[in-house]
Amino acid sequence: MMVNRPWLRMVCVGVLLALALGQEALASRLDLIQKRGTLIVGIKSDYPPFGMLNAEGQLVGFEADLAADLARRLGVQLQLVAVTSTNRLQKLEEGSVDVVIATLGDTPQRRQIATLIEPSYYASGAAIIAPPNAHLSNWSDLRGKKVCATQGAYFNRAMTQRFLLDLQIFNGTRDTKLALRDGRCAAWLYDDTGIVGLLSDPEWGSYESPLPSMMVSPWAMAIAAQERGSPLERTLSDIVADWHRSGWLMNVEKRWGIKPSQFLADTHNLWTRTGSDGNPVCTRQANGDWPAACRNKLLLSSTDVTGLYHFGLLLKERAGLDLTILYDVYDRDLFLAGLWMTLQLMLGSIVGSLLVGCLGALVAEGLPWLRGLVRLTSALGRMTPPLLLIYLVFFGVGHIMVSHYGWTFDGAMIAVSCLSLYTGCAIVFTLLEATAVLKHQEPGFTLSWRRLPRVLRLAYAAVVASLINVVKATGMASAIAVPELISASTAIVAEQGNPAVMMNVLMLIYFLLVMLVMQIFNAIERRMIRHGVR
């Protein structure tokens, strides 16, 4: 019962578009915090010594201390929530945290998605950590090489563009660490502050950070985009200014054993400096802003653009639709590469599943002494969640292969194999059932390579249903950082902050792809009927 009429198709697409949900903002966040009596702050749990878990499983670190001081000054309880580079701005936008203090670099793009508090409380730059004897003396030595990175880092995009890195983006630092250790990439592009923390770990003692830091960026606290100019922004801004004036941040830095940063020293000097009139240089102006000398110098984007870029920006300004995949070359390439990868995954999984299914059925029928084993294996395969299987093979088996034999496997290949195995096991049972039916009809029927088409024909609907399911499940490859559509979309959202647009585009494209695959299978069936294949 598949969609055959064009209007039905239109209705399907229409309903999907209508799913774009409206979101309502709550009144004032500061009121909300007071009402709740708790300040919810998102900090990192995997970034020692800035945000980490202690032996009791509590979030502690440089940034946890800042959060505690914020709550103390606001006179409310503090609740710390662990966030990652990927989800910190998402959590802010969906409102599950009030403030994010999570090693977030201040960039113009992020200012579009969130309200970043000035002045900044710390600063870091992009550097790499590489295995010993990597022979890297220059950033351009990395051109075209596989470089691991953690999703959401502000410099990923610019560094890729500048040094033509073949960036492999992972969801969290844990995954990136494993990937670097297993030799999936030549180096790991990471914050210099994070690298300092890592190199102090004896396990990483032999690794090095041979290249100078690039794109030094101040770290800012972030609150939701709609809080721009709100009492919350002003309160937080005053608190950070006070931290710099009193030099308190340098004490916290010392407390956590971080080597003194130039940024804090410079900022402390700036905020305690007095002008020629005897007043501090950094005091709020009549309009409430800090003077230009005390603010982050951010480049403004140029407005005189033409062509698609112009059209894209116009769409954004007029309709609020930020289709960066249309006008931004980097995003467009990322998305198209994702689409191509998804198509490959879909095709690979269809072929792989059929192969596993047919071979399994042939072996089970052709070699009776193996029948029990095939049935047991297929039952096992069907009862293993595919995502768990992908993790097991990619991380568990992958690690053993690397440490014992030095072999590394491609993530996409692993995803296709695991999905094929899972679906193929279901197909084995379908084909065996169909064979049983044929045996019942014609005593003496045996399954062989030549009679496989007849069995496939009988089981067509069930086999196709399994194949459609595997096509829908190809997104699971994103869990191991295969650069397919979901990975591309979430990376763009992390960078541009346009979840509503990107998620609808992603959903629509996947929906159309699934429909296309269904249509192809329908067409094959119609052809078979026309040619009298029973």
Next chain:
Amino acid sequence: MAFAEIVQILMVWTPFLLEGFVWNILISLVAMTIGTVIGAVLARMRLSERRMVAGVSLTLTELTRNIPTFVFLFYLAFLIPVEFEFAGRLYLFPAWFKASLALSVAVVGFVSDNLSVAWRHWRNHDRLAALLFVPNWTTYLLIIVMASSTASVIGVGEIVSRCNVVIAAVGSDEAMLWIYMYAICYFFLLCFPLNWAMGRVKQRLLAHVHRAAV
């Protein structure tokens, strides 16, 4: 890493992982409930005398079949706010419920298809054939339990994401393989007996149906 050491790790973390697996079952049951209610309405509509009503039901069923659950999970995670205010009070929209909602889409299509068939049998006083819906439904629940592991990608604390927590806490790469395998055992221990039992129930029902037909 010695075998005894691995067993030791698994033992220590068993309550934590088991609790995660209870979440998988809970998420799946909620998804089945939502999906069954909506699917039943669609199934009833499909049997309507009016072609318009039946057509709408078919279209909606078709729509649910085209929506990839895994992508829909991300869709809901990104687009449904976490907290919402209603009548002056704050309510949470937990991530696990988003996972249930995403999974329920697949259930809707399944129930709509299977229940409409069962309904027809019931009307024709073919009660036993209609009862086949029960083992089919249970088998589908198991498929959803396995699919519930994908909730880990949006940060639900079910068994797979707990495995990752354990791996990070243990800090040993060798333990990874065993922890994931151990988690697979949970799924197998739940699914294998139930699947087998449902297969038997189905066979018996079919045998009765055939005997009745003869």
